Structure formats: C-alpha cells, structure tokens
Amino acid sequence: MSATIYDVANKAGVSISTVSRAFTHPARVSDKTREEVTKVAKQLNFWLFAVWCGWAGRVEVAGG
Structure with missing residues (x-):
C-alpha cells in the first residue's frame, strides 16, 4: 500500500499543503x-x- 500525503508530510516535517x-x-x-x-x-x-x-491527473513521484 502506498503512503499517504500525511505520512510524507510527517516524515518530511512539513504540512500536507506543502507536500501538495x-x-x-x-x-x-x-x-x-x-x-x-x-x-x-x-x-x-x-x-x-x-x-x-x-x-x-496522477503525479508519479516514485523513482524507478
């Protein structure tokens, strides 16, 4: 299962708005x-x- 925007924001130390x-x-x-x-x-x-x-749309950020 992919991470959520909340997971990314929490680990990066930013808000969900900033992630977006x-x-x-x-x-x-x-x-x-x-x-x-x-x-x-x-x-x-x-x-x-x-x-x-x-x-x-779908923005792919996963590397590979």
Missing part, C-alpha cells in the same frame, strides 16, 4: 523543501492523486 504544493506548484516551495519532500515521497512510494477544477 511541492508537486503541483513547485515554484511556490523552496528548493530545499521540495528536494526533501521528493526524497521522502520516493522512500515511502508515495503517489499523489489530484482531482480539482475539472482536471484529473
């Missing part, structure tokens, strides 16, 4: 924070599913 922004609006997050969130997301095999404003 790191993938959907990366320019709004510092490079250091984005790198940490990405690193943790890969470690936890995190998948971000996004559905809003009529757009549905």
